[in-house]
Amino acid sequence: MLDTIVDPSPDGVAVAPALVGGKWIDDGPVAERIGPFTRLAVSRASVAQPADAAAAAEYARAASRSVGRLAPATRAEILDRAAALAARRREDIARLLALELGKPLKDGLGELDRVADTFAVCAAEARRIGGDVLPVAGWARGIGNTALTYRAPAGVALAITPFNAPANLLAHKLGASFAAGNSTIVKAPPQAPAVSAAVVALLLEAGAPVEAVQLLHGGGEIGAALCAAPEVAVISFTGSAETGEAVARAAGAKRLVLELGGNAATIVCDDADLAAAAKTCARTGYSNSGQSCISVQRVYVQRPLLETFVDLLTAEVEALKVGDPLDPATDVGSMVDEAAAERVLSWATEAVEGGARITVGGTRDGATLNPTVVAEPPADASVVVREVFGALVTVLPFDDFDTVLQTCNASRFGLQAGLFTRDIGRILTAWRELEVGGLVVNGSSNYRLDHVPFGGVKDSGFGRESPHYMVEDYTVVKTLMLRGMSIWGDN
Incomplete structure (x- = not known):
């Protein structure tokens, strides 16, 4: 199936089937994805109906027993093969x-490199799943007993993924x-149905049993039906705060892991390497069109x-x-659609009307927004207080370090921040005081290692997305109490 998905059909449109109840489905109602750069149909997805959500949840409940019986080593071996396969097929899926x-080809290739790393880390985490021998005999009432725990599968997981790094x-x-x-049900983003289908097919081609995963395409109504399904034990969602x-x-x-929006701040202090900071902010402010x-x-x-x-940033x-985006030399492609590009451009225009200046960019061609720098916008401008999620970076002055930390914290979001300084005192103060889930020192906010905890506070959600922490969210602790049987001694 992976070959079928990544190789365009005779009309040049990629097929994005659904996977329900152990069967790939490519008939019934379909939705075409119009490529934001080509402005032509690029993929065709089989859209789920309300009955499909119920069928998928029922199937997953029964399938979860067989998946849960796979030894951790078996799961790990499959995930290692998936990592190797992702590396081999990186160009196909990046396309x-x-x-x-x-998304520019260079960014897509980088994302597939991360897919390979992520599957490999997941394999390592599968091998670490275990439990504890509890110190029950440390208290008088526990003498003569033994208690053990292990982390058991939660059963059915629902994964709702966004378009930006699908x-x-x-x-x-x-x-x-x-x-x-x-057993996992995947609700794919409507903007990336073929990419989602390719990743699911990749895991199956690596040897995962078909009971391990299902894939549904559709809009919010399908997501809502899946979220409400009583068979689902845990939900992992990445997207906007409002949808969260x-x-x-x-x-x-139900157990929830929510990775929501951001309004990331990066602080450049007077002891920073300005040229390096400007280059980093340019590279990481416009990758994937922001x-x-x-x-x-x-x-x-x-x-x-x-x-x-x-001046340096400009x-x-x-x-x-x-x-x-198919040109290997392209740094910035299009945004997800024309409406998104127009929204960001309108916010830039609003900032200029409030006294800001645009030093570069400020124009668009369809869904492609030319990378834009907005200098000294008003503190209450949309480009400052709302999540831009586009190819635009604002630059604002600060006078006092403690005050700028408070300014950063005024946002309703708190996902990640960057800090350019060599001052260890400032670093420790910022780490303590900034209301964010992560701080990147001598780097911008836009830096992530997939095996390091990632997540936010406030309206940026809760839970941490890295395989180690996610495995904890996807499992439950089960306790075994052995009464009258002690490994500690009876007196």
């Missing part, structure tokens, strides 16, 4: 990313869930250095190549 999302974020959710021994709230309402009393929850959005620069930094941004 789908370029077509469906306008391959790697699916690898995180599906890989960790399979490592834990669950809807997921929580539909889910009710469509990342940790993309560089707000850069606070110590006031005496502001103009120098703006020069770096002007050097970025904008164009066809």
Whole structure:
């Protein structure tokens, strides 16, 4: 099936089948994905109906028993093969990313490298699943007994993935869930159906039993039906804060891992290497057209250095190549659709009307927004207080370090921040005071290692997305109490 998905049909449109009840489905109602750069149909997905959600949940409940009986070593071996296969098929799936999302080929290849790493880390975490011998005999009432625990599969997991990194974020959710021994239902983003189908097919081709995963395409109504299904034990969702709230309402009393929005700040202090900071912010503020929850959005620069930094950043941004995402030299492709590009451009215009200046960019061609720098926007401008999620970076001055930390914390989001300084005192203060899930020192907010805990606070969600922590979320602790049988002694 992987070959069928990644190789276009005679009309050049990739097929994105659903997988329900152990069978690939490519008939029934379909939805075409129009590529944001080509403006042509690039993939065709089989859209789920309400009955499909119920059927998938019922099948997953029964299938979870057989998946859970696979030894951790068996799951790990399959995940290792999936990692190797992702590395071999990286160009094929990166091409789908370029077509469906306008993501530059170089970014897509990087994402597939991360998919391979993620599956490999999930394999390692499968091998670490175990339990504890509890110190029950340390208290008088426990003398003469033995108690053990182990981490058992939760049963049925639901993975709802976003469009901006659909391959790697699916690898995180599906890989960790399979490592834990669950049967997983994947609800794919409508903007990346073929990429999602390719990752699911990749795991099956690596040897995962068909009972391990199902894939449904569709909109919010299918996601809501799956969230409400009583068979689902745990839900992992990545997306906007507003949709995350809807997921929580539909889910009710289920275990949730929510990785939501961001409004990432990066602080550049007076002892920073300005040229290096500007280059880093340019490279990480516009990768994937800024469509990342940790993309560089707000850069606070110590006031005496502001103009120098703006000039350096502007020069770096002007050097970025904008164009066809299938061109290996392209740095910035298109955004997910024309409406998204128009929204970001309108926010830039609003900032200029409030006194800001655009030093580069500020124009678009369809869904392609030319990389834009907005200098000194008003503190209440949309580009400052809302999540831009686009190819735009703002630059603002600050005078006092403690005050700029408070300014950063004024956001309703708290996912990740960057800090350029050599001052260990500032580093420790920022680590303690910033209301974020992670701080990157001498790097921008947009840096992530897939085996390191990742997640936020406040409206950026809760839970941590890295295989180790996700396996904990995807499992339950089961206790065995042996009364009158002690490994500790009876007196």
